[in-house]
Amino acid sequence: MELFSSLSPFFVAILGLLVAIILRGKRRGGPEKARWEESRPWVDEDLRDSTELQLGEGAEDDEWQGLEENLQHVPFSSERYPEDEMVKRSREFYELLNKRRSVRYISDEPVPREVIDNVIKAAGTAPSGAHTEPWTFVVVQDPNVKHKIREIIEEEEEVNYKKRMGEKWVNDLKRLRTNWVKDYLDTAPYLILIFKQVYGLLPDNKRKTHYYNEISVSIACGIFLAALQNVGLVTVTSTPLNCGPRLRVLLQRSLNEKLLLLLPVGYPSKDATVPDLKRKLLDEIRVIV
């Protein structure tokens, strides 16, 4: 009693104010703090659902349409195949792509640069949010740079395996006879690092929004993989964990670019093997309504 009776209105006010600030801070910071704590970058939970958009937050062109000014509209025409030809083409394209596998044993045989350039040009036809084309394909053929990349990746990978990965993970991977040593980073004639431009730079140095840049660049990567399979070359889709900044600096990419994927490209080596994976059946991935 003595204690409270000694509270002057002045201090009651201060205490009330501070308590209010604390509660307000907790309420606002709360949900985000939770997300921060449970966030695991290799799961996409940290990509906010677009449905979380709040009134007034602004919005995007949901059809990924370009925003150039005074854009002309021109007639569109496309190849039209007879139905039986369509069915045949669709089946053959599936059969071609169904032979694609992620291959970790890549031969050092040289590959014509013109082929790589055409594969990248094909990837560059992908649609992108508001036609921002937010991708950069860095083609590394210099053996010294390839080796520097390998050193950076294996260094981080070793830490991943030894410190960052749970025991279950390490055991799973042991079973798969994989570790942090990646010969293909030296042997593959090309290492292709795909960067997403998280924003663009306008002439006045203002930032240009790159709508859905990660989805756009990933779609371009899908076309890249199809184009690669079409010419008989192999790769393994990799997302080097924690190497982004060091590789960005090594390759002198600007701050608006973040490494999304690294694809070693070449012919498979003679003794290449792949894990005996099965793919889901059509009925497991498709629903008819």
Added chain:
Amino acid sequence: MELFSSLSPFFVAILGLLVAIILRGKRRGGPEKARWEESRPWVDEDLRDSTELQLGEGAEDDEWQGLEENLQHVPFSSERYPEDEMVKRSREFYELLNKRRSVRYISDEPVPREVIDNVIKAAGTAPSGAHTEPWTFVVVQDPNVKHKIREIIEEEEEVNYKKRMGEKWVNDLKRLRTNWVKDYLDTAPYLILIFKQVYGLLPDNKRKTHYYNEISVSIACGIFLAALQNVGLVTVTSTPLNCGPRLRVLLQRSLNEKLLLLLPVGYPSKDATVPDLKRKLLDEIRVIV
């Protein structure tokens, strides 16, 4: 002076404690709060850079390798083309895909289901984090369901245009003669909604991590677009803003699935037009090292 002299050690302690709590809260909540306030779901800034992974947070299989137990490794072989044939195939594939455009005028002519199935099977050959194949392709051909989808999307779109989008946006879009009325949602013979499975469900009802599920599904979408172009069909890549949950419920997808993309598929209508966009040149998207 009178004021401070009246501060008893007891209140000094309480005040100090509360101030400390506030500062601590600000420091911890600060960065996240900032991200929350500036967060715009259609920009991928909210996808945390994988380089932010902290020690002990765990990690992923950076090569997207399957995690099945006792997985056998089998010899891999692939088609090998002579160099001139490779160059030819790579050029022709680029030329085919370079004709692809996002088309918003879709004919109601029927398209063989077998073609759509093969296109989806091709998309299903995409690589995925730890071979989780985290995609569901919902093929909507029922005219009533298509119309319900249109009602949901146009309703949300109207709000986007009228309330959520900045004035600049609305003006940009006026220039492009686009609005929230989307006839193709009724006319296209198929609406294909691509859902990402943000996590899987194990027999024991535990959640299975789906590594990089959004990147994986987007890569599959890239292959889907290539397969569609290969048979002479058109679509427009769209990300219906704020419609995810309502469409998920309408199509009775489970809680672990989130709508990523909606693709109306069909032949282009006779009078189809497209904005006269140009694509970046090879030298603008490719860097040689």
